[in-house]
Amino acid sequence: QVQLVQSGAEVEKPGTSVKVSCKASGYTFTSYDINWVRQAPGQGFEWVGRMNPISGNTAYAQKFQGRVTLTRNTSISTAYMELSSLRSDDTAIYYCARQGGLTVNYNWGQGTLVTVSS
Amino acid sequence: QSALTQPASVSGSPGQSITISCTGTNSDVGGYNHVSWYQQHPGKAPKLLIYGVVNRPSGISDRFSGSKSGNTASLTISGLQTEDEADYYCSSYTRITTLGIFGGGTKLTVL
Numbered sequence: 001q002v003q004l005v006q007s008g009a010e011v012e013k014p015g016t017s018v019k020v021s022c023k024a025s026g027y028t029f030t031s032y033d034i035n036w037v038r039q040a041p042g043q044g045f046e047w048v049g050r051m052n053p054i055s056g057n058t059a060y061a062q063k064f065q066g067r068v069t070l071t072r073n074t075s076i077s078t079a080y081m082e083l084s085s086l087r088s089d090d091t092a093i094y095y096c097a098r099q100g101g102l103t104v105n106y107n108w109g110q111g112t113l114v115t116v117s118s
Numbered sequence: 119q120s121a122l123t124q125p126a127s128v129s130g131s132p133g134q135s136i137t138i139s140c141t142g143t144n145s146d147v148g149g150y151n152h153v154s155w156y157q158q159h160p161g162k163a164p165k166l167l168i169y170g171v172v173n174r175p176s177g178i179s180d181r182f183s184g185s186k187s188g189n190t191a192s193l194t195i196s197g198l199q200t201e202d203e204a205d206y207y208c209s210s211y212t213r214i215t216t217l218g219i220f221g222g223g224t225k226l227t228v229l
Contacts, residue, residue: 035217037220044121044207044220044221044222044223045164045207045209045220045223046220047215047217047218047219047220049217050216050217059215059216059217061215061217062215095163095164100166100169100175101152101169101170102150102152102211103152103154103209103210103211103217103218104152104154104166104169104170104209105154105156105164105166105209106166106169106175107166108163108164108165108166109163110163111163
C-alpha cells in the first residue's frame with residue numbers, strides 16, 4: 001500500500017533552517033507530484049509547494065518564495081522540504097502528500113512537527 | 119488569496135444526515151471540477167474523502183458524497199456515526215496560483 005513516512009519532530013531557533021524528509025513506498029515515486037502543506041496549531045491548512053519528482057520542477061506558494069526549497073532523491077524515493085529564516089509563526093505540522101489529481105492530496109504522510117523557539 | 123469559506127461547526131445525531139458547504143469564487147470552486155474533501159481526526163493526518171467534486175477513493179464509505187452548485191461545493195454525510203466526529207476541510211484548484219486553496223475547516227460534532 002502507498003505510504004509516505006516523514007522524519008521526526010524538530011525544534012529550531014529563529015533564523016535557522018529545517019529540512020524535513022518524506023520517504024515514499026508502495027508506488028512509483030516518479031509518477032506523481034509531491035505536495036507540501038502545513039498546519040499551524042489549531043489552524044487550517046496552508047499550501048507550501050509542489051515538486052515533480054521526475055523533472056525536479058517546483059512551484060512555491062508566494063508567501064514562502066525565497067525561503068523554501070523542495071528537492072528529491074529518486075534513488076531512495078524521498079522528497080525533502082527545507083525552510084530557512086525560520087520564525088516563530090513557522091511553528092506547524094508539515095505534511096507531504098502524493099498528488100493524485102489536480103491539487104488532490106491522495107495520500108498523506110504522518111506529519112512532522114516543526115517548533116521554532118528561542 | 120482568501121481561504122474558501124466553510125461553517126465553523128455543524129452537528130447532528132447518529133443516523134441523521136448533515137451537509138457542509140464550501141464557498142469560493144469562479145476562480146476556484148465555481149470555475150473547475152477540482153474540489154476535494156478531507157477528514158481529520160484530532161492528532162491524525164488528513165484523509166481524502168472526495169475528489170473531483172463527486173468521486174470517492176477506494177475504501178471510502180458511500181455515506182460520504184459530494185456535489186457542487188455554482189461557487190459552492192458541499193459534502194453530505196448520511197447515516198451519521200460517532201466516528202464521523204472530526205474536522206472536515208475542502209480544497210480546490212485555483213487559477214490564481216498553480217497550487218490549491220483550502221477552506222478554513224468545519225468541526226463536526228455527533229451528538
